Every structure is written in structure tokens, then in C-alpha cells.
Amino acid sequence: MTTAQDWMRDLAFGLRLAVTGRRSWGRLVVTAAGVGLGVALLLAAASIPNVASSRDARFDARWGVGAVAGDAASVLVAQTATEFRNERVQGLWVQNQRPDGPVAPGLHQNPRPGEVVVSPALEELLSGPDGALLQPRFPNVVGVVGAEGLLEPNELFFYAGTDALSPRGSNVSGVLDHFGEAPGHSRATFSTSEWLILSLGLAALLVPIVVYVAATVRLAETARQRRLSAMRLVGASGEQIRRMAAGEALAGAVLGVVLGWALFLVGRTFASGVTVAESAVFAFDINPVWWLAALVSVGIPAVAVIVTIGSLTHTIADPLDVTRRTVSRRRRLGWRLVPLGLGLLGLLAVAMGLDSMDDLPLFVVSVVLVLVGIPVLLPWCVERAVGRLRGGPTAWQLAIGRLQLTSGPAARSVSAIAVVVAGVIALQTLMAAEEADHADRGTSQDPVRAASASGRIAGERPAEPAEIGRIEQEVRSLPGVDEVRVATIAVVTGQDRATAGLLIADCAQIARLLTVPDCRDGDAFAPPGHSPLRPAERVELAESSYGREFRSSTPPPAWNVPESVRPASAPVVFGDYDIAMVLTPAAAAGIPAEVQHLQVDIRLNPAAPKDLDERFRNIAAAHLADYSAWITTAGGGGAGSGQESALAAIRAALLAGALLTFALIGCSLFVSAAEQIQERRRPLAVLAAVGVPRRTQWWSQLLQNAVPMLVATALATVVGMLLGVLTTVAMNSGKDQIVFDLPGMLGLFAFAAAAVLVVTALTLPALGRAAHPTGLRTE
Known part of the structure; x- marks a missing residue:
């Protein structure tokens, strides 16, 4: 009967075989190096769940509890964003309600109105050769966000101080005692197709590593089988041969696991400076899931033993097979x-x-x-x-x-x-x-150079009507701009009216859109070719994505169509909207400001410069609290x-x-x-x-x-x-x-x-x- 002492003696003999002689040491070092590289990569892969969970935790830590009543919140926050060179720059508006309010993660104190605190990557972008085009959107940078406030080292992110938020805003969250009081805010998730690509990519990475490790432990297999065959010839039993082989395999595998952990820990210290596919991670996030780390640490030696013993079938059955070399x-x-x-x-x-x-x-x-x-x-x-x-x-x-x-x-x-x-x-x-x-x-078209290129600015309607004229004037002064149309849009909801727009403009603007004999403030015009709105009809209005004073949990606002509506001679299309009615400011007096948004449509000529969309965003940032700006073509989006x-x-x-x-x-x-x-x-x-x-x-x-x-x-x-x-x-x-x-x-x-x-x-x-x-x- 095999005792524990027999097991230990045979395993020890196998270990001695692995380290006896200069050539054996060479094989041991090479095997350990191969296994170590594989173990380091597997430990890095085992860290992916912790990297993702740490990112999610820091994302949740930026937020509050959602809707708050009255003055209950200590701090108000709202998400905002801009774009630069096809890169998304995320940010949060921060508004202190009390002097002793909690501080956002990554900050020593919340920015005051007009102040901006940027991430290190955004600071580097602002100070770089292209930064002059982005600086108008961040005129008063007062600090840098710490690592605990960022999702990744190269994240383009900022906190901006403001005094314009309201607890009733549709995108406003309240912070009562500390940031991150209500974890689980929605983030962009992968679609099923993206999960398929990700799963295939991980499998294509990890399976070869396992195969590589299994092949590495079988290096010099012929020499090992020859040694063990000699043991078999001098009387060793098949069980003893297997235990000796297990000991010899364990020597390289265990040394490889130790080396793999060392490589992983050393490589982790340099991870923050590495960017792969425009993504990076903090070194402190790279910690393998404990049970996956244990599985790798124990499983690799187990695989080495199983593979080695499995290769000994012929050696144990016929010890002369190797020496005959048939x-x-x-x-x-x-x-x-x-x-x-x-x-x-x-x-x-x-x-x-x-x-x-x-x-x-x-x-x-x-x-x-x-x-x-x-x-x-x-x-x-x-x-x-x-x-x-x-x-x-x-x-x-x-x-x-x-x-x-x-x-x-x-x-x-x-x-x-x-x-x-x-x-x-x-x-x-x-x-x-x-x-x-x-x-x-x-x-695949160049969105600016195409002959049919156009631009658009959309955002929250300015509180001062004069701002609209200034926006139009500044856009017209840009090179490459052929035509500018500015209007305020509200959207009617209900059956067959999902995209029915109400266009609000003064008589001068209406004269450029419609052919009408005369126009006075208070007039309303119904263009043909659209499901008409009946005079005095009460309709529901959709929330503007740029409004801050309307919360979607409350009933949608309603509006009464004017009793007197004049027909227009031609249909009107403005942007993505089929215009159901064109209104002068007096006729639109009953439309709540929270459902109105400004839209500027621009027609460009082929000579328009490539950075024109950035100039659009700079103009929008100077006049609008929340906005988006982009360039499109007739064939599709930019x-x-x-x-x-x-x-x-x-x-x-x-x-x-x-x-x-x-x-x-x-x-x-x-x-x-x-x-x-x-x-x-x-x-x-x-x-x-x-x-x-x-x-x-x-x-x-x-x-x-x-x-x-x-x-x-x-x-x-x-x-x-x-x-x-x-x-x-x-x-x-x-x-x-x-x-x-x-x-x-x-x-x-x-x-x-x-x-x-x-x-x-x-x-x-x-x-x-x-x-x-x-x-x-x-x-």
C-alpha cells in the first residue's frame, strides 16, 4: 500500500531529477520562464473584473441621490459634455447649495461658478499644440482632478462650477451627505454584438496562453521519457514513474508560477503609462479576482502534472519504446x-x-x-x-x-x-x-469637404433673446459658411406627431423661410403637407433634451394652438423636423421655455476649414449652457x-x-x-x-x-x-x-x-x- 512517505520520496526524487546537472537546470529555467510569462498574462486577464468594478464604483461616486426637494441637497450636479477632434470630453456641473457641502471625488474643494477643474489628460490637451482651439470652452482652469475622481488615467473629464442649476432640472442630481449616495447610475453598456466580439477576442487571447503553457511543460519530453524509462527498466513501478514525473513537472511549474507573480507585480507598476485601443487603467485597479488567481496558481501546476503524466503512456507500458526510437x-x-x-x-x-x-x-x-x-x-x-x-x-x-x-x-x-x-x-x-x-x-465621405456638407448647433434656448442674434452673427463670420438659419424649436407629441415641430421666429426670419404677404408679431402660419393642428386645439409638448427646469416624472406641459392660423404657401423643413406651424414670439407666448431649444442650421461650401466644427462648439459654449454642435453630410452623419x-x-x-x-x-x-x-x-x-x-x-x-x-x-x-x-x-x-x-x-x-x-x-x-x-x- 502506497503511503504518504512513498509519495513524498518519489516526488522528491522527481524534483532532484529536475535540478541535477547543468542541462537539467537549463531546461528548468526555460520551462519556468515560459510558464511564468503565461501565468503573468493569465493573472492580468483575471484582473479584468476588478478593473471594471473599480471603474464602475468611481463612476457611481460622482453622483448623488437623484431628484431632491427644495433645499434638501447640499450640492447639485448635472452631466455635461463636449467634443474635440472626435473625442468625447465628459464633465459635471457642480453647484454648492451650502458652504459646508460635500466635495466631489478627486477635488479638494468644489469649483465656484465660472471655475473649471480638469483631468490631467485634458490639461495636457489644453496645453498642447491644438489646445488653443479648445481653450475658449475652458477659460478659467483652477486645478487638476485627482485619480479617485477619474475612470482611467487618460480620461478627458472636468468639473465646472455653476449657479444655474435647479433641483427640478431633468438632468440634475442632488448630493445630500456625500457623493455616491445612490450607486448604479446608468452607463453605456455593450450590445449583444459587442459582447460577441469581446468574448471572441478574450478567447483568442486566453486559449493560446493555456495551450502555450501546456506545450511549455512538455519541453525536452524525449529526454524526460528516456530518464524515466531507465527507471522503469531497473524496477520502478508505473505508479512510481508517474509520481517521479509529477515531481519533475512540479519543479518547473511551481517556479514558473512564482516567476509569473513576480512579472505580474512588476508589470502592474508600469500599467498606468500604457494605452491600448485608446483606453488605459490605473495600476491600483489591477488586482486579480482572488479565486481566479488561486485557480491560476494551483491550476497551472495541475495542468503541468496532468499533461506530463498523460505523455508517459508508452513509457510505462513499454520502457524500451523510447530507446529504440521507432x-x-x-x-x-x-x-x-x-x-x-x-x-x-x-x-x-x-x-x-x-x-x-x-x-x-x-x-x-x-x-x-x-x-x-x-x-x-x-x-x-x-x-x-x-x-x-x-x-x-x-x-x-x-x-x-x-x-x-x-x-x-x-x-x-x-x-x-x-x-x-x-x-x-x-x-x-x-x-x-x-x-x-x-x-x-x-x-466614408469627408464630412467637411463634401459639397453637401452642413453644420448644426443645438442647445438650450438663451434666456436673453439678443443672444440668438449674437450667435447668428458670429456663425456668419466664420470662413466657409454660406448660409445660416436660426430658429427656436418645440416638438408636439401624440399620435402621428412624433416629429411635428413648432418653429418660433420673428417676422424677419419668417420672411426668409416662407412666402407670406405680410407678417405681424402674434401671427401663426400653417405650412401645407403636414397633419394640421386645429385652431384652439390643446396639444402636449415634448421635453427638450436641453431644458433644465422640467422633470420627466411630472406631466408633460400642454399648449393651446392659436385660434387664428394663416396658411403658408410652401412646406417648411428645419433640420430633422417637419414644421407643423411657424409662430411669431407673441403667438408662442404660451409655450413653456423648458420645452424650447435653439437650433442653428448652417450650409457650408467646399472650402470650409476642417476645424470648423470646433469653432461652432466654441461659439455655442460661449452663449449656451448646454449644447451640441456637429457637421453632417447629405449621405449620413459626420x-x-x-x-x-x-x-x-x-x-x-x-x-x-x-x-x-x-x-x-x-x-x-x-x-x-x-x-x-x-x-x-x-x-x-x-x-x-x-x-x-x-x-x-x-x-x-x-x-x-x-x-x-x-x-x-x-x-x-x-x-x-x-x-x-x-x-x-x-x-x-x-x-x-x-x-x-x-x-x-x-x-x-x-x-x-x-x-x-x-x-x-x-x-x-x-x-x-x-x-x-x-x-x-x-x-
Whole structure:
């Protein structure tokens, strides 16, 4: 009966095997380094939930309890925002109700009216070369927001002091005792399609790391099996061999876990200075979820032991098998298709019926099964591919003969790269479909240079009517502006009136919009072509998104149509609204100010400067408390270029991530190739002794690395395209075509080819030393 003492003795012997001899130490260090890199990346991934929860907590900490009554609140806050160079700049209005009110997170004291406190990233932007165009919107910066008040280090954020907020404002929250009293404020969440892309990206990142770690612990497997076979020949039982192997595997795995934690802790200190896809994190947020950290710390050694013991089947059953170095038994295909088949079936089911987040777990499991199926199937593919090759030059025969003899290590060394290629191809297919969808909608135009370009300013109606004239005058003075139309808009709600607008303008403005014989203040005009509003009819008015004095929880305001309405000769369209009635100021006297908003429509000429939208925003910021300003084209919104830029950034990030992953896994490929050269010193020396040129052996080494990579790339391409097609169909976001990113695929193939060339070049010195006739005397 096996006792605990027997277990400890055999494990200790295995540990001693791992550290005995210079070559053993080299293998141990290399294995620990590979495992350590994988553990560091997995710990970083395990920190994602805590990073997200910390961001959410800081977001909630900026807010109050929502609606408050009377003077109950100590501080009033309201969300605001502006835009600069296609970047969103978020902010909060802050208004102290009492001198001893709570202070917003990240501040020493709340800003007074007219003062602004900005984030470090916004301060850097204001002081940069383009800052002069943004400074008019932040004329009185008095401080910098601390880290506890920001979501991320590069967030463009500000607090602005004001005295214009009201507790009844529709976007106003009250702070009673401290900020963050009512957590759970709404933030922008991912759609189902975005969750699919995110899940696929995480799987494409994490599964290769696990595969890489599993392959790393099997480095120098032939040498290990030879040592353990010798133990088996001198009388060790199969159980003892397994325990010894477990001890030897644990040495590298445990040392790798310790090294991985060290790399993670060191790398975390530099995280605040790194920006990926325009996002960054604070170093203090990067803390792995404790149970995920425990799973990685314990699971990696467990995987190392399981993989190592699983590779000893032939060693235990036939200890002479390794020493005879005969061709191993042919691999069976059946069970190797199970993970890939189940994953594809799951994706097919998701593609046929995805309609909510309920199917997301099935999607994630299916993607993982598909990616795991690649390293499971790859050894069979490599074995079958090289088994059918015959003849050719000497270098080709040497390479193929070696692969026919031991195709397993060659397949394992490229398995992680195959998983990366498949995952990135699937993501590239999704991105290509998105780009094709945007191209079909014609969003690639330059929004300013297009002949039909136009601008618009919309915002809260100024309290002083004279401000409207000043806004119009300043907009007309800008270069590239051909025409300016200014009006105040209110919107009628109710059946068939969702976009029916009431346009309020003086007689001079009305004369430019309508052909009327005469106009006096108090007149109302009904343009044709719209569902008419009946005289004296009482209608409901929609809340203006720029109003501050109307809260949506109260009944909507109503307005009585004037009893006398004059017909107009032509329909009127202003902005996005079909105008149901044009009113002079006296006729609109009964329309509450909180439902009115100012709209300025501008027609531009092709010579308009590219920064014109920023100038629009500067004018709006100078006159309006809340506003938005943008440039549009006849073919669509001005966001097209920003969307294309985002897609281009994602594409670049994917290729950069693939390159970094190739570099990481290429280290394992190099170590595996170097270890195989050391194990083959005697055959290489024999070849040199019988006159085989060194150049032939170099070409043989290159082909021995290239053939498995070629097979792995072919398999990964097929699986990646299937995965991308099924995921694109599952997204079902209006796309009627499947597009493959051929340039991106060629980039991946170039990386794979470069990995083979670099690894071969690095192993040439070791090959030169091994492929020397004197190697026979050293055996």
C-alpha cells in the first residue's frame, strides 16, 4: 500500500531529477520562464473584473441621490459634455447649495461658478499644440482632478462650477451627505454584438496562453521519457514513474508560477503609462479576482502534472519504446474531432437563434471548444501531411524523415500560434464585415469637404433673446459658411406627431423661410403637407433634451394652438423636423421655455476649414449652457470617419496583438528547436562525419520548422474562417455579406513565416556546434 512517505520520496526524487546537472537546470529555467510569462498574462486577464468594478464604483461616486426637494441637497450636479477632434470630453456641473457641502471625488474643494477643474489628460490637451482651439470652452482652469475622481488615467473629464442649476432640472442630481449616495447610475453598456466580439477576442487571447503553457511543460519530453524509462527498466513501478514525473513537472511549474507573480507585480507598476485601443487603467485597479488567481496558481501546476503524466503512456507500458526510437503508433482521428465538432455545432445553434444575452454562455463555450480543438487535431494533421511526402533533395528528406519519426513535438511547438491565427482571422472577418457595412452606407465621405456638407448647433434656448442674434452673427463670420438659419424649436407629441415641430421666429426670419404677404408679431402660419393642428386645439409638448427646469416624472406641459392660423404657401423643413406651424414670439407666448431649444442650421461650401466644427462648439459654449454642435453630410452623419478610424484602430490592434503573441510563442518555438538539436547531437555528428554539407543541415532545420508551421497555418485559416463566418451570422446586425480580410490574413502569414526564419536563424549556432564530427567523441 502506497503511503504518504512513498509519495513524498518519489516526488522528491522527481524534483532532484529536475535540478541535477547543468542541462537539467537549463531546461528548468526555460520551462519556468515560459510558464511564468503565461501565468503573468493569465493573472492580468483575471484582473479584468476588478478593473471594471473599480471603474464602475468611481463612476457611481460622482453622483448623488437623484431628484431632491427644495433645499434638501447640499450640492447639485448635472452631466455635461463636449467634443474635440472626435473625442468625447465628459464633465459635471457642480453647484454648492451650502458652504459646508460635500466635495466631489478627486477635488479638494468644489469649483465656484465660472471655475473649471480638469483631468490631467485634458490639461495636457489644453496645453498642447491644438489646445488653443479648445481653450475658449475652458477659460478659467483652477486645478487638476485627482485619480479617485477619474475612470482611467487618460480620461478627458472636468468639473465646472455653476449657479444655474435647479433641483427640478431633468438632468440634475442632488448630493445630500456625500457623493455616491445612490450607486448604479446608468452607463453605456455593450450590445449583444459587442459582447460577441469581446468574448471572441478574450478567447483568442486566453486559449493560446493555456495551450502555450501546456506545450511549455512538455519541453525536452524525449529526454524526460528516456530518464524515466531507465527507471522503469531497473524496477520502478508505473505508479512510481508517474509520481517521479509529477515531481519533475512540479519543479518547473511551481517556479514558473512564482516567476509569473513576480512579472505580474512588476508589470502592474508600469500599467498606468500604457494605452491600448485608446483606453488605459490605473495600476491600483489591477488586482486579480482572488479565486481566479488561486485557480491560476494551483491550476497551472495541475495542468503541468496532468499533461506530463498523460505523455508517459508508452513509457510505462513499454520502457524500451523510447530507446529504440521507432516510429510511434499512428494517431487516431475520431476523438480529436470531438471538441471542434461540438464547438462548431454550438456556434451554428447560436447563429440560428441568437436573440439575447442568454445565448452568450453557449457562444463562449463553443468558441473555446473550437480553439481548443485546433491543438488537439494538429498533431494528426502534421503526422498525415508528412507521412505522405517522399523523395526530394537531401535537406528535404532529412527534414521530412525527422518529422515522420517525431511529429508530436513539432506540432506542439506551433499549436499556440495556430490558435492565435484562427482567433485573429475570425476577428478580422468580423471587422471586414463591419467595414463593408459602413462602406455600403456611404459613411466614408469627408464630412467637411463634401459639397453637401452642413453644420448644426443645438442647445438650450438663451434666456436673453439678443443672444440668438449674437450667435447668428458670429456663425456668419466664420470662413466657409454660406448660409445660416436660426430658429427656436418645440416638438408636439401624440399620435402621428412624433416629429411635428413648432418653429418660433420673428417676422424677419419668417420672411426668409416662407412666402407670406405680410407678417405681424402674434401671427401663426400653417405650412401645407403636414397633419394640421386645429385652431384652439390643446396639444402636449415634448421635453427638450436641453431644458433644465422640467422633470420627466411630472406631466408633460400642454399648449393651446392659436385660434387664428394663416396658411403658408410652401412646406417648411428645419433640420430633422417637419414644421407643423411657424409662430411669431407673441403667438408662442404660451409655450413653456423648458420645452424650447435653439437650433442653428448652417450650409457650408467646399472650402470650409476642417476645424470648423470646433469653432461652432466654441461659439455655442460661449452663449449656451448646454449644447451640441456637429457637421453632417447629405449621405449620413459626420461620425462615419470616426467609425472608420475606430475600425482601423481595432485592425491595427489585432495585428499588433498577434505580433506580440507570436513573439512570446516564438520563444517557446526557439527553445523547442534548440532542445531537439541537443537531443540529436549524435545523428547530426554522424551526418557531418559522412560528408553531409552544413548548408544542407541548415536547410533541413528550416524545413523542419516550416512544414509544421505551414500545416498549422492552413488548419488555423480554415477554422478561423468558419469561426468568423458563424460569429458574423450570429451578430445578425443587418449585414448581408461575408467579407474576408485578405490583407490582414497575409499579414498573419507573414508573421508566421518571420517566426520560422527568426527561430531557424537563432538555432544555427547550436546546430553548427552539434553538426560537427567531434560530437561523436563527446557522446
